[in-house]
Amino acid sequence: MSSEHAPRRAQVIMVEPALSQLQKLTASETHRLDRVIVAIRVTPELGAQVPDTLLRDYADDVHGVRVIYYVMALRQNTIVAYVEA
Numbered sequence: 001m002s003s004e005h006a007p008r009r010a011q012v013i014m015v016e017p018a019l020s021q022l023q024k025l026t027a028s029e030t031h032r033l034d035r036v037i038v039a040i041r042v043t044p045e046l047g048a049q050v051p052d053t054l055l056r057d058y059a060d061d062v063h064g065v066r067v068i069y070y071v072m073a074l075r076q077n078t079i080v081a082y083v084e085a
Contacts, residue, residue, distance in 0.1 A: 009041040010071065010078040018080045029085035032063040037080070044071040044078055055081065 014022065025033065040046055040058060047056030047069065054070040068082040 009038075010044060010075055012037055012041055012078050012080060014080045014083075018083050021083045025083075025085050029065075033065050033067075033083055033085050036060050036063055036065045036067055040067060040069060040078060044069075044075055 022030070022033075036058065044056070047058030047067070049055075050057050050068075055068055056070060057066070057068050059066045064085060066082075066084040067080060069078055069080045071078050
């Protein structure tokens with residue numbers, strides 16, 4: 001598939017709480033988190049909507065990772081607020 005027709009991926013921006021958590025992860029946990037972030041970049045609606053907020057909560061039981069995030073207008077940016085591995 002040419003890049004012209006590839007799915008558009010959002011830019012991922014991590015805010016302070018997520019960055020603090022990221023610093024505490026091991027290399028293995030970071031690798032598992034990276035796989036989940038890529039999935040969210042391609043399909044931002046993966047996470048369940050948190051009622052009465054813009055937040056989405058995605059828990060990947062296979063990789064043991066949880067990410068709380070929200071997607072900006074036009075799906076160009078995904079803001080990660082919290083990570084757990």
